[in-house]
Amino acid sequence: MTFKQISKGFVIGLISGTLLGLFLKGMQAVTGIKIYVLLLNVDFIPIFTSKHLPEWLEFIFHLAISCMIGIFFVYILEKWDVTRKGSWILSLVLSFPTVFLYFPLSYLAIKDVPGLFDSKAIFIWTVGHLLYALSLPSFYIPLARAKPK
16 A cells, blocks of 8 residues: 555545545534434543543544545555546445444433434435445545646
8 A cells, every 4th residue: 555545535435434424414504403413422431431522523533434445445446557438437336334324323322312213313324325335436536647747
């Protein structure tokens, strides 16, 4: 893995993760469904159970995971020389499991989050993560075309 791949993946993860966070925060504001709270929630992790973390720190944790996905995405694309069409498929494959994270996150949460079978929340969560998946190759394409100075 090269520094260039790590850098591109970091940037893509940062932008895509921010988009996901803003989308879910906006949907929470519009619907009142605490889907953004669920995205950022870490209260079930033993070292965080007795602490009240500020939103910005929880968001940084979310972005760290997103950056790791972005780095892995770029690495796989460039290592296997994946086509443009393949980049869309890869992003969907990498993001698909995040849709199912809704269930353990909802189940384990101590904070007030959407219920385990809240169909509206599941729909919003799924749309948000689909947006995330589609944003990965969308931001990779301009970075791949950029020529170093």
